Each structure stands twice: as C-alpha cells, then as structure tokens.
Amino acid sequence: MDVQFWGVRGTFPVARRPASRIGGNTPCAAVTSGAGDVFIIDAGTGIRTLGDALIAGRKTGPLRLSLIFTHFHLDHVQGLPFFAPLLLVDAEIRFYSALDPEDMKGYLGRLMGKPYFPMPFDRTPAAKSFHKIDGAGIGIGSVRISACPLHHPQGSVAYRLEEDGAAVVFATDTEPVADRVDERLAEFAKGASCLVYDAMFTPEEYVSGRQGWGHSTWLEGAKLAKAAGVSNLILSHFNPDHSDRVILGLARRARGIFPATTCAREGLRLTLTPNGPTARGREADRS
Template sequence: MSISNDQFTIRFWGVRGSIACPGQSTVRYGGNTACVEMQVGKQRLIFDGGTGLRVLGQTLLREMPVEAHLFFTHSHWDHIQGFPFFVPAFIRGNRFTIYGAIAPNGSTIEQRLNDQMLHPNFPVPLQIMGAELAFQDLDIGEPVQIGDVLVENALLNHPGESVGYRINWQDYAVAYITDTEHFLDRLDENVLWLARNADVMIYDATYTDEEYYSERSSKIGWGHSTWQEAVKVAKAANVSKLVIFHHDPLHDDDFMDHIKEEVTRQFPNSVVAWEGLEIDLLAVPIAVS
C-alpha cells in the first residue's frame, strides 16, 4: 500500500516474544516475533526486526523503491533475526535509516546487526545488502524528527537494556513499549511518560500475574511484564486503546483467547495483537481490522 499524506495506521507483522513459534496451536494469533509497521503521514516507520520483518519485506516488494525508518528496541535475537531475511534491504534503490541505542557493552546497532550476519552465523555479510543503509545511534531521551513525525524514546527495565518509543504526529500519539518489566512497588515513570494520553499503547504483556509471581517458576527478573500491569498503566496514563503484545511462545490460541476475555473485562477498549491486525487512528472510533 502506498503512503498518503493523511494517515496513521499500525500493522502488526510479528507479535511474539522470545522465539518464533509457528504451528497448529498458534494459527489465530501468529508465531512470528516482534515487528510493527506504522504509516504516519508521509513516513513509513518500522519497529523491531523479528521474524515478522521477513513477512513485511515480502509485501514491500510490490512498492519498489521503498524508503523507511527502522527503530530497534534492543538486539536480543527475537527482535533482530528477521533483518538478514528482509529482502528489500538487498535491493538497490531502496533506502533505510536504522536507529538503535548503544548497548551497555558499547556496541552500536550497526555492529550488532553486522555481527549476527558474520560466519559461521550467516552465509552472507551485511555489506552485501544493496539498499542504502544509514545507521543512527540514538541518545536516550533525545527525540528524532522525521518530517512532521516526532519519535521520542525512554529507557525500559530489561536485561541488557531496551528502549521504548512514542510516535507523535499532529494530535495523535502511539506508545510502543516492549521489552520491559514492571516494578513491584510502583509504576515505571518512563513507561508512564511514553504512554501519557496516548491514542494507542502497545505493551509487553508476556506473562499473566499468576505466571509472573509463581512460587514454582517465578518470572521476576526475566525482563517482561503482565497484562494486569498493562491495564494499570493504561488507566494511570489515560490511554485510549490498549494493545497486548509480545506473547509468550507457550501461550497457544486458546490461552490467548482467555487473556483477551480477561483484559477486555478490566479495560474494554483493548485488543490482543495478532499477525495481520491493523489499527487506523484516523477512524472515529479507532478502527481495528
């Protein structure tokens, strides 16, 4: 789909966390890892390059040449493994600006994407990609202006660090908040700031509270949150629509249906993300298809 000047549309190409989990039990919600596309005014923004990025790339082949801005939250494998299979990046005439914060060990996003494509991990190096790739190191707290779109960021609570984003255009705002773990004694100020009065908040709800606080197999310290915390944040930040995201690979379709029932009971204007979900912010009320 070509980009018009008057749109703010979100498309979900991968909604899982940790590892891709295709199979008969994940057909309805999908098994690809994190990748979210946003078409905002004249700009195409892509958030994370999990295995869903490969699927997005196949659809973009109908729109050559392609220009887009690709933002990474961090470089754990489930957020970067689709990048070496992103076909538009291999085609001359396309242009991608790639953003990511410097990791705690000092490596840039360019270095980390390059390293995963080195032998013996991958058969061809990043340098074989024919598209124009421009890498930009993000400073935490410093916004990025892309035309009339403003992308803000804040640090999240995740092992090895992760960055959350807020996309602002005209009077609309979307918060993309993954991977992050809530605090036990308070709501995360950075998360609240990113989500403030957002039209849509996409939030890492990998676990349920029962799983997170389990005496047998606690998930405390694993770097992810729960749908119950997502509801707390959505209410506290005055979010209009909540999107549950980054599903655990062990949660099959039936389990996700149950989460959907529970979430909508506590926050009616919410949706559990599935591959192919499209949200149109300019529709009144916000359209979901």
Template sequence: MEVTIWGARGTFPSPRKDTVCYGGHTCCLSLRTAAGEYIVVDSGTGIRDLGERIMAEAEEAGNGPVRIHLLLTHFHLDHIMGFPFFQPLFSPRATVFVYAPVAPEETRKHLAGLMADRYFPVRLDETRSTKVFLECEPGLVIGGVGVSSCPLVHPQGSVAYRLESGGRSVVSATDTEHPEKGIDERLAAFAAGATRLVYDAMFTPEEYAAAKKGWGHSTWLAGTELAAAARVEGLILSHHSPDHTDEMVDRLLAAARRIFPRAEAARQGWSWDLSKG
C-alpha cells in the first residue's frame, strides 16, 4: 500500500526556484489500497497530478471503474483549491466519495461554491463522475484500511485523519495549533504508536512566538514533542510555509532531528510503502 505526498505546502502554492526540493503544491496525500482504490487526504493543488496518475492507471487497466475516497480535513482554500481540477471528477467511470467533518449537504455546498458563478466554467453537478457526500463515521473501513478522525485546534475547525492497515498507520495532522503549555493530549492519544505522523510545521518557534499565536498552526519543535509523547515511529514535518525556502526547511529538519532523530520533511512526489514504513 503506497502512500504518496502530492503537495506539502500550506496556505498558498509556492512554485519557485527555491522550493523545488520540497515542492510548491498545497496539501494532498494519497494511500493506494491493495485493491487499487485511492484514499486521499485533502484536495490542495497537488491533487491535480494525482488525478492524472489515477486516470492513466485506469486506462492501462482497461478503463474499468475508478473509486476514490477523498477525506477533507476542512475547507480552507489550500486544502480544496485543487478539487475542480481533479480529472476523475469529469469521468463517467469514476465514483468520488467525499468525507468531511460536517454534514454531507454542507460539504457539497462548499465544493459546488468553488465551481459556481464566474469562478469555474463547469458546475459541480455538470461533472460526469458519480459523487457521494458522507461523514467520517467511527469504525469506517475503506478497502481494508481503517479510517478515523480527531478534531484539531484551528480557526473554523479541522480534523486529523488516521489510516491504518495491518498494524501500520499514517496520521495526517496538518492544520493545528499546539497548546500554550504541554502537548495536545487528545491528538497524542489519537496518534499513539502511529508508523508515521505528518504534522503541521508551518512556523519556526521564533516566528510563532513573535507574531503567529492564535493562527491555528504549529512548529517543528511542538511536532517533536508530540511525536515523542505519542511514541510514533516517524515524524514528517509538513504544511511548509510559503515563505520557507528549501534551505530553511533543511535547517528546521536538522534541528528537529537533534531532538527526534526519526524526523523527515514532507516532499512533493515522495512515496513509501505503508506495509514497510
């Protein structure tokens, strides 16, 4: 089961010469199940490349049905702006299941709004895929992968998702703010023992202390504290600030590794096999 990061940037796409290594696309992560279905966390700009991959695979496999399960953490633009550009949405062979932490009709309304009025040439209800809007209920299992969610501390709310199969798991917690003192105990319990924790490292501790308290984001330092408390195997710093160059991400990763050696920085295009790590 392959996990891939299609976008690791927070807030705004940042394709520049100095972001080539970690990438400029906003948040999108996928897990391909053993049966070839895709579970996708968020539809930032990275989802466009994923959509092309999914349709190319479908063509190679003889144009059978395509099933995609999109888990939205919240509706801030950096997490949904790629949705209208997701190729499977336009394919009659595709069924797109969309889960979010709000009522299904509200999810449909927010996504339709992205494609309404003069914002986009095609309306959501004119796209040719089958779309199913759902809530992420406890006990949800998709293609043998257990899916659960946990509320995060973020303006207008957000959730973390945990994808689990065969004792291996990846937790994505990209938009959250750590408490003034200590760690977010609810998130630590949710992420406990995870194979990999993808965490919001939007600000450096210095940036956070100077002017970013209450913005709903966290730091690499808080990430290391949470990773240690939750006893995760690996920490992946993500939701990189648009202001952070590759060199800065390298520096903050090096600092994180001095505290939590099994830390990585999320890099657009990076894949790993969940059954191995």
C-alpha cells in the first residue's frame, strides 16, 4: 500500500514562495492498494494535480476511483470542481463519507451549483455513486476502511485504511481533549504504520486564543503517536501562516518526544509495511 500527499495545507491554499517546499495546496492524499485500487482522501486543491496525474497514468479500461471525505469544510472540498476525472465519460467515481449518502450528494451538488460553478455536479459525465462509511467500516477490494469521530466544529472523522497488516490513519482536523490524550483516537490508531495528524498550531498559539477552533498541535500529535504505538507520525494540515522553516521546526520539536516524526509535503510518497513506511518518509526532513 502506497500513500502520496497532494495537498497538506489547512484552511486555505497559499501561493507565496516560502511555501514551496511543503506546498500550498489544501488537503488531498492518495492511497494505492497492492492491487492498484486508488483511494483519495479529501478533495482540497491538491486534487487538481492528482486528477491530471491519474489521467496521464491510466491504463486501458475505465478509470475507477474512490473519493473519501473526512468532512465538508471548504479546504477539503474546494478542489473538486477542478478534478478532471469528473469530466471523463468512462470514469467511475465512488464517493464516501461518514454522512448519509443523500446529504453528501446534496452538499457536493450545491458546491458545484449555480451561481458558484458553471458545470453542475450532477451533469458531469463521470459515473457517480454515493456511500456511507459507518462505525462498522467497509471493505473495498483488499483494503479495509474504518472511521472514528473527531473533535471538530460541525464534525469530522479520522479514517484508517488497512491492507496486509499495514495501516495508515488520517486524523487531520481534530482538537485535543483537555489534559489527556484522545483515548478513542489512540485506540483507533493503535499499531498503525503511519498516523497523519493535525499540526495546525504551535502549542503556544493553541493556548493563546485558538482553543475551540477544532485543530491541534505537534505536541498532541507526538503524545498520541506514543500512546497509540504507531510506527511513524506524519504532521500535516499546516497553518497557511506558517513558513516552511516554521513547519520543519514543528517536526524537529516533535522528534524530542516521538523520534519517528516527519512532515507531510506535496509529492511525499511512502510505501507502507506493517512496521512503518519506507525510509523515504524521513528523507523529507533533510531536504
């Protein structure tokens, strides 16, 4: 199972040059199973380049994709109108979230409806279907996907994707529970090869007026990674006001508590094994 990051910025995209190493696109990651099934986590602006790459790399036959939403805040959906596979007549896109399928369909329809976008969602040529991932989880091909609720305004969920004993957990929009590790999330992430975690604020920023905003810190990520016994912690969902230098500093500080910590960045690709990702993940911090 492979994980590749296409957008790692929270809240809104940034285009300034100091963002160039980490990248300025909002959340999108692609997980590819051993059999080649593609699971996309969130449709932030990073999904535009992912869509182009999927089309460029397609083999013969329909392009089949699963697009899984953690929630529907703008930073996680704003790339969808520009996702080129939606325009292919021979693409089959299965949409997943923790919500009722009809609600999800309605949200996406409004996002791409008049007067916000010229091509209505339900008129895009790709074949589309809508599904719910509930507490019991689902199996798609060789991959098992389960969900865990997070502490976030209007709700968000973490997803765990697991294949052949290797697991990645995405927990990108969540607020710490006061004075203790989020035990429900620690249990959910238990033994994962990779935990992708919300590092929006520094601990200093968090206690200076950012409580209740629904986001977390590298410090909570490091404590959670330790409690859950994951192999690697990947910090992500970075603050648009943080420079590359600040972001690389977050991982350095986190390594004081949880040594196997790195920063997500656009283009970072990890091959997951039951014991963690390949060394390519750690190379990110030396670059």
